[in-house]
Amino acid sequence: MAEIAPSILAADFANLQRDVEMLNASSADYIHVDVMDGMFVPNISFGIPVCKAVYKHAKKPLDVHLMIEQPDRYLADFKKAGAAGLTVHFEACPNLHRTIQYIKELGAAPGVALNPHTSVESLFDILSDLSLVLIMSVNPGFGGQEFIENTYQKVARLNRLREKFGYSFKIEVDGGVNLDNAQLLIREGVDILVAGSSVFNSPDPVQAIELLKNS
Ligand SMILES: O=C(CO)[C@H](O)[C@H](O)COP(=O)(O)O
């Protein structure tokens, strides 16, 4: 059974407490927090104060996805704001090994996200240090985009590497995840499904989470 990380990017920001409480009452395993800086991605979402506000009401661990340039500048702040896991982008980190060690020192679970054009083999020499690899199944920056089909084979390749070397990181997929692709993603080796629109645009988000979980 997969774990589900609903993305609050698709929540109603004017009713964030209500939506976080809905997630608390659901079978979601994490709350996915999408931070966008308008530089690494062409969109601005929210930052540290909103993360802190979500944390205040959250009963699930915060899975913080940092779509920002030079993330090292803000890692300690997001940890303080409640992040259980801190995921940085491979494409934003020229000194990725140092960044990952820093996340560990802060006491958070280190994750690395890969844009659709970045191959899973790029992470080969750091895989043993990671708790999470996030494979983007859309170009980062916006919710509600169409799932990129090439994701299946990327997940399968990463899963084979994990099995071959006995690594323990989890595989997360983010972007355009819904009931049409969840089952195949899980079959290829995904542990955590991020879902924004397919959860929050559903007439019954709690049931949508449950259905994804049982895919
Ligand atoms: O990181 C993201 C976008 O960059 C979001 O987590 C992702 O897009 C989730 O939203 P949706 O399920 O609507 O695609």
Ligand SMILES: [Fe+2]
């Ligand atoms: Fe995300």
